[in-house]
Amino acid sequence: MTPKKILLPCLLVASLAFCNLAVGQEAVAAEHDPRSIKTMNRCDKDGDDKMSEEEFISTAKDDEAKKAKKLKAFKKFDVDLDGFITYGELDARFATMVKK
Numbered sequence: 782m783t784p785k786k787i788l789l790p791c792l793l794v795a796s797l798a799f800c801n802l803a804v805g806q807e808a809v810a811a812e813h814d815p816r817s818i819k820t821m822n823r824c825d826k827d828g829d830d831k832m833s834e835e836e837f838i839s840t841a842k843d844d845e846a847k848k849a850k851k852l853k854a855f856k857k858f859d860v861d862l863d864g865f866i867t868y869g870e871l872d873a874r875f876a877t878m879v880k881k
Contacts, residue, residue, distance in 0.1 A: 817871035831865040 824832045824840055837855045841847035858866045858874050 813868050814872050814875040816875045831867045
């Protein structure tokens with residue numbers, strides 16, 4: 782096979798993969814509250830689409846008052862008490878809050 786015949790299918794596959802990635806990102810944005818996405822992007826350090834208490838509180842740095850406030854907020858968001866906040870829990874909580 783000539784290099785041109787190999788290159789064209791590779792470019793086609795790569796372009797389809799990038800298109801699917803872009804569509805997937807739009808789908809996530811369409812199905813979640815923008816505040817949920819912003820919070821998850823800021824706090825979910827390991828990228829597993831859920832935040833542990835440690836990840837959530839770590840954004841407070843060394844400020845003990847902020848850590849206490851964050852812990853209280855974490856407990857409100859973690860409805861199923863599994864120790865993680867998911868997109869579903871964020872969306873449900875934000876749905877009850879007035880947007881600023």
